[in-house]
Amino acid sequence: MDYIRLLIADDDKEIRELIRTYLQRENYEVDTAADGEEALRLCDQYNYNFILLDLMMPKLDGIEVCRRLRQKTNVPIMMLTAKDQEMDKVIGLSIGADDYxxxxxxxxxxxxxxxxxxxxxxxxGSSENIVQRERSDDLLRYKGLLIDIRKYSVKKNGEEVALTAKEFELLKFFASHPEQVFTKTQIFRQVWSSEYLEDDNTVMVHIRRLRLKIESDPSHPSWIQTVWGIGYKFVGEKDES
Structure with a gap:
């Protein structure tokens, strides 16, 4: 990762500058935006590797900016929210934010x-060596579902499915451990690379969103099944062809 460019969008100048200072210490290129419209203009101008959006911004809020960005990019997006904005967190995750x-x-x-x-x-997503170190086979094949780890792509019945980076990581994790039951905390630690689970919404909303994209009937999922009182498991018939 020789050159990494990040965008920080927040209407609080002190917060923007604080975050930028810390990220620049990591040798990242950092741009800032004070409102949602400026954030979108910058995203049209530059290719960012990560975007941080404050939920409450003038002109366009973080949810609307996230919604528009998800129509054209799967770059990781994190939302900054206030503690009393629980429903907004869920909405942000449901339209494509990877974390908050x-x-x-x-x-x-x-x-x-x-x-x-x-x-x-x-x-x-880009290093073949790291992917091969995790799993020698780049393809996870199930009847009706093909997951290409190296290309970060998923096909359902031969049709490409557009997933965000976090949705892909979640599906890859499940499909790599068929029939194994995981709690929400275990899923969060594996997919989000963190020990800290703020609440259940992060995992639940991402699973709900993933089901909408890969399940024929999301209300009665066949791939990612709920194990009541415990968590979730992936069920699928291996395709050996």
Missing amino acids: MTKPFSVHELVARIKAQLRRFMVL
Whole structure:
């Protein structure tokens, strides 16, 4: 990762500058935006590797910016929210945000989460050596579902399915451990590379969103099944062809 460019969008100048200072210490190129419209203009101008969006911004809020960005990019997006914005967190995750943090937050934890997102999105997505070290076979084949780990792509019945980076990581994790039951905490630790699970919404919303994309009937899922009182498991018939 020789050149990494990040965007920080927040209407609070002190927060923008604080985060930028810490990220520049990690040798990242960092741009900032004070409102949602400026954030979108910058995204049209530059190719970012990570985007941090404050939920409440003038002109366009973080949810609307995230929604528009998800129409054209799968770059990792994290939302900054206030503690009393529970429903907005769920909405943000449901339209494509990969993660969120509540204010006030630890800058050190924020930087750690950003670095984890970048590793998974850039290194696992582009480095064949790392992927092959995790799994010698680049393809996970199930009847009706093909997951190409090296290309970060998924096909359902031969048709390409557009997933965000976090949705792909979630599906890859499940499909790599068929029939194994995982709790929400276990899933969070494996997919989000963190020991800290703020609440159940992060995992639940991402699973709900993934089901909408890969399940024929999301209300009665056949791939990612709920194990009541415990968590979730992946069920699928291996395709040996």
